[in-house]
Amino acid sequence: MSLIDVENLTLQFKTDEGLITAVDDVSFSLAPGEVMGLVGESGSGKSVTAKSLMKLNPGNAVYSPESRITLHLDSGPVDVMSLKRPRDMEIVRGGSISMIFQEPMASFAPAMTVGSQMVEQLLIHTDLSKKQAKELSIEMLDRVGISDASTRFGQYAFEMSGGMRQRAMIAMALSTKPKLLIADEPTTALDVTIQAQVIDLMKDLVAEFGMGIIFITHDLGVVAQTADKVAVMYLGKMIEQGPVREVIRNPYHPYTKGLIDALPQLDDLEKPLMPIPGDIPSPLERPAGCVFHTRCGKVIGDICRTVVPQWSDTGENHRTACHLCAEG
Ligand SMILES: Nc1ncnc2c1ncn2[C@@H]1O[C@H](COP(=O)(O)OP(=O)(O)OP(=O)(O)O)[C@@H](O)[C@H]1O
Numbered sequence: 001m002s003l004i005d006v007e008n009l010t011l012q013f014k015t016d017e018g019l020i021t022a023v024d025d026v027s028f029s030l031a032p033g034e035v036m037g038l039v040g041e042s043g044s045g046k047s048v049t050a051k052s053l054m055k056l057n058p059g060n061a062v063y064s065p066e067s068r069i070t071l072h073l074d075s076g077p078v079d080v081m082s083l084k085r086p087r088d089m090e091i092v093r094g095g096s097i098s099m100i101f102q103e104p105m106a107s108f109a110p111a112m113t114v115g116s117q118m119v120e121q122l123l124i125h126t127d128l129s130k131k132q133a134k135e136l137s138i139e140m141l142d143r144v145g146i147s148d149a150s151t152r153f154g155q156y157a158f159e160m161s162g163g164m165r166q167r168a169m170i171a172m173a174l175s176t177k178p179k180l181l182i183a184d185e186p187t188t189a190l191d192v193t194i195q196a197q198v199i200d201l202m203k204d205l206v207a208e209f210g211m212g213i214i215f216i217t218h219d220l221g222v223v224a225q226t227a228d229k230v231a232v233m234y235l236g237k238m239i240e241q242g243p244v245r246e247v248i249r250n251p252y253h254p255y256t257k258g259l260i261d262a263l264p265q266l267d268d269l270e271k272p273l274m275p276i277p278g279d280i281p282s283p284l285e286r287p288a289g290c291v292f293h294t295r296c297g298k299v300i301g302d303i304c305r306t307v308v309p310q311w312s313d314t315g316e317n318h319r320t321a322c323h324l325c326a327e328g
Pocket residue numbers: 013014015020021022040041042043044045046047048049058060218283
């Protein structure tokens with residue numbers, strides 16, 4: 001039983017320079033209680049994909065008619081693409097789906113206390129009274145490890161340290177008990193010890209609430225620690241997906257291999273870092289065929305330059321979109 005199914009998601013932005021394809025025919029599913037890492041370099045379309053699930057992309061976004069996003073709730077399936085009225089969209093915006101961002105200041109209005117924002121959100125999305133909403137908010141702040149939660153409830157976000165703000169944002173995102181949490185680079189701006197604490201906290205919360213998490217990051221190391229499965233994106237395309245250990249041990253796509261080789265290895269500090277050569281092409285000039293062919297060291301001929309690779313099975317629940325797969 002899946003929590004969310006994304007099928008053939010394609011999204012373009014209308015800009016003064018022309019149409020930018022940000023997401024190209026992306027499909028994936030997530031089960032309740034499952035954590036999926038969404039990785040790729042900057043500009044690969046991770047955030048735009050995630051925001052589509054909440055219909056949060058701006059007005060210049062155009063979805064292809066084939067794009068389908070189905071959220072499975074206890075009350076039945078929700079066709080996210082067809083949600084239009086603000087009232088209907090509340091279900092995917094802070095209701096059944098919550099999102100946390102890299103910069104928690106962006107989630108908090110500067111002129112309201114953290115507590116009053118938490119209460120306001122609960123009043124919109126639940127049937128709780130104001131008093132119950134306050135109690136739950138303080139309980140959630142306490143649960144994410146903020147000491148003296150009732151005092152912190154009355155503070156503004158700028159009065160908190162970076163790590164505490166991050167925790168407060170997680171508490172706010174989780175207080176409505178979302179079915180799906182989207183975490184967009186939630187630990188990037190934190191120092192490593194706090195990063196580890198936030199990751200541990202998220203793991204505990206998944207176990208307790210049984211929600212699904214989509215964890216967006218540049219860092220495959222963080223994915224290895226947190227996720228059950230991983231999906232790799234490059235220039236709007238999903239190019240490999242599978243169980244996290246399997247993909248990290250047996251990456252198939254040359255781009256995924258490149259991301260893994262670019263990771264520093266603590267047990268072999270002499271080993272030179274191997275960055276992926278070249279730059280990501282402009283989304284206005286996306287390469288034909290396989291979008292990665294302009295940087296790929298394994299091009300096998302014109303097929304890579306002209307034909308879009310289809311998915312091939314490359315292991316148990318592991319699939320890769322690369323012409324090398326067909327070569328065996
Ligand atoms: N509102 C917009 N208008 C035009 N283009 C946009 C808009 N939002 C995003 N894009 C483009 O869509 C592409 C995908 O962006 P996205 O933010 O999803 O990448 P990302 O993989 O999340 O990168 P990062 O890791 O830097 O956040 C990029 O080329 C970006 O410039």
